[in-house]
Amino acid sequence: MPGTALFDTVLIANRGEIAVRVIRTLRALGIRSVAVYSDADARARHVREADEAVRIGPAPATESYLSVPALLEAARRTGAQAVHPGYGFLAENAAFARACADAGLVFIGPPADAVDLMGDKIRAKETVKAAGVPVVPGSSGSGLDDEELADAAREIGMPVLLKPSAGGGGKGMRLVHEEALLAEEIAAARREARSSFGDDTLLVERWVQRPRHIEIQVFADRHGNVIHLGERECSLQRRHQKLIEEAPSVLLDEATRTAMGEAAVRAARSCGYEGAGTVEFIVPGPDPDAPAGTAPEAYYFMEMNTRLQVEHPVTELVTGLDLVEWQIRVAAGEPLPLAQEDVRLDGHAVEARICAESVQVLDGSPAFLPSGGTVLRLEEPGGPGVRVDSGLSEGVEVGSAYDPMLAKIIAYGPDRDTALRRLRGALSRTVTLGVQTNAGFLRRLLAHPRVVAGELDTGLVEREAAGFVEPEVPREVYAAAAAVRRAAVTAGGAGPGWRDPFAAGDGWRLGGTPAPLRVPLRVPGHEPVERTVPADAEVSEEAVTVTAVGRRLRFVRAGDWLGRDGDAWEVRDHDPVAAALRAAGGAGGTGSLTAPMPGTVTVVKAQEGDAVRAGDGLLVVEAMKMEHVITAPHDGTVTRIAVRQGSTVAMDEVLAVVEPLTEVAR
Known part of the structure; x- marks a missing residue:
């Protein structure tokens, strides 16, 4: 728009890969970028890449990235004219949007009233329903207490989905199959919602069997223009959190794509929207007797995310647009540069979220456990059609204070098969040593026949996860680790002068053959x-x-870490004598329950002296906004509780000891 001036300085009220991503566009537009950081992020990549960085507080998010006064003071000190909230933290916080306006700052996002409306899932459903958008059957009205929620769930019929009204990103969502578990699951959902969003209001919805998750990217300006930029398929999830996203969806034909796009535009208009937003729909699984490729007959509004989405790069790649640039221009008052009829989707793009987590088999089932550590070695992929949005660099400490997502790897191709093949190859070239990630798991997931065929649903990952996880460490990993130890021993004995063969420890013996x-x-x-x-x-x-195993294999290494094909293993030396002493002392024996991840103890249910049954929940450990229930390994008596609510624990730290029942006692 003639006469419209962009900002000179923009503060990014976020961290990690999204902060790095926003900095990239600001640099291209010639706009000065200001990063903010907590003590935990003093050496982070986004801090180094910004034009200026401001410390805003200690590691806890409530005292730094969620501190509105600290963020506004940073903007004042640096002369910022606008604030980009990224996603997560305060991105969908109406009070923050209003505080920015009161401070004379432009909030690069929607109006606070729209954030308020769509941030309340109950009001949002009522609003879009009035605009003619189909919604999932569920509870109506806000402020329901636990018994009212349980009554609503029984009326809807099991299974049901509990959802935080103020939430997003799958956090706090609970799928409940049995009425007997409603009270426990409602309590857990409220706890997670309160921890993640500061609001424990819940709603309950009918669970759609084998659903697909499809969302529409919308954009609106302050001149009354609203358009959509096509859809993204986000059906590959676990714990209601997305793992893989792609654009476009193989499920939709042109008629359905147009209808869903128009519904998303109506939803955006219904709340007076401006900027980037995403309207999310749930699509019931297809009739098993329907021919392959049949478009869905129904779709239901789930929620509207009033911010940029994690998965926005796949839309950028198939449209050729920079959505962050669009956000900045719209916030500066410019109209949208395209009309709906000008939007073109070309090719296919797929994104994988790289998270700090260890994917293991526990008690016969796959478990996704948050991990942490220092990045000792980092190799991020490149090549034709490959894009990496990352907040990582070597030497950075990955802790448990924030979301576990570290980076995104995105692949583009002229068709879906090419994009999938490029993404699998990129994941195999991804090296992150010092921190466990899910890169290898995602590479195997993307090779699954149903994924390749596009036959997706939101439960596929959890049903098939066992096939993507190695239950045992591959033999070749131990062989490589043993070779590293042998090389270290040999190198340790080298040097000038006489060498005592009996002190070398490298297998030397008389006759010369080791x-x-x-x-x-x-x-x-x-x-x-x-x-x-x-x-x-x-x-x-x-x-x-x-x-x-009959093959010549190469592993990258750093310290005790080995990596290959996106997987990584920390292989430590084992001292059997020390391990036996620990077991005898009750710190690692069969009755000891240890922390599967570094985190914070949020609930202690058991007390010393309690009689428990195998599978009873004793404690809850939270890390990276995820809860892990620590259960009794067998029938017995709790003889020790080593932590209390609020305790910070390290991985493998002893939490409790359950003495098993003797045969006589049984």
Whole structure:
């Protein structure tokens, strides 16, 4: 628009990969960027890449990234004219949007009233329903107490989905199959909602069997223009949190795409929207007797996210647009640069979310456990059609204070098969040593026949997850680790002067032929093993190559970490004597319950002396906004509770001890 001036300085009220992403567009527009950081992020990548960075407080988000006064003071000190909230934290906080306006700052997002309206899922459903948008059957009215929620769930019929009214991103959502579990699940959902959003108001909805999750990207300006930029399929999820997103969806034909797009535009108009937003729909699974490729007959509004979405890059790649630039221009008063008829979707894009988590098999089932540590080595992929949005760099400490997402890897191609193939290849070239990530898991997920065929639903990952997780550490990993130990021993004995062969520890013996060297090793979460060093291993500071399982394999390495094909393992030395002493002392024995991840104890249900049954919940540990229930491993008596509510715990720290019942007692 002639006469419209963009901002000179923009403060980014966020961290990690989205802050880096926004900085990139600001730099392209010639706008000065200001980053903010907590003490935990003093060395973070977004801090280094911004034109200026301001400390806003200690590590807890409530004292830094969620502190409105600290953010406004940072904007004042740096002369910022506008604030980009990214996603998460205060991105959908109407009070923050109003505080920015009161301070003379432009909030690069929708009006506060729209944030308020769509942030309340109950009011949002009522509003869009009045605008002719179909909604999922569920509870009506806000402020329902626990008994009223349970009554509404029984009236709807099981199974039902509990959802925080103020929430998003799948946090706090609980799928309940049995009426007997309603009270417990309502309490847990309220606890998570209060922790994540500061509001424990819940609603309950009918659970749609085998649903697909499809969302529409909308954009509106302050001149009355509202358009959509096509859809994204986000059906590959676990715990209601997205793992893989793609654009466009293979499910929709042109007629359905047009109808859903028009419904999304009506939803945006109904709340006086401006800027980038996403209208999310749930689509019931297809009739099993319907021909392949049949478009859905129904779709229901779930919620509207009043912010930029994590998965916006797939829309950018198929439209050729920079959505962050659009946000900035619309916030500066410019009209949308395109009309609906000018929007074109070209090719296909798929995104994988790289999260700090260890995917393990616990009690026969896959478990996604938050992880942390220092990034010792980082290799991010490139190549034709590959894009990486990342907040990582070597030497950065990944803790449990914030969301576990570290980066996004996105692949584009002229068709879906090409995009999937490029993304699988990019994930196999991803190296993050020092922190466990889900990159290898996602690579295997993307090769699943149903994923390749586009036969998706939101429960697929959890149904099929066991097939994407190695229950045991591959033998070749131990072979590579043993070779590294042998090389270290040999190097340790080298040097000028005489060498005592009996002190070398490298298997030397009379006759000159070394004895086979066996090395005791342990990967956290697995039983210790002893392995023989392979004879033809090649070890360097950067990598180790071994022949194992009939193949010659190369691993990258850093410290005790080894990586290959997107997977990573920390292989430690194992001291059987020390382990036996720990077990005898009750700190790691069969009755000890240890923290599966670093985090905070949010609930302590049991007391010392309690009689418990196998599977009873004893404690709850929260990390990266996820809860993990610690359960009794067997029938017995709680003889020790080593923590209390609010305790910060390290991975493998003893939380409680349950003494098993003797046969006589049984």
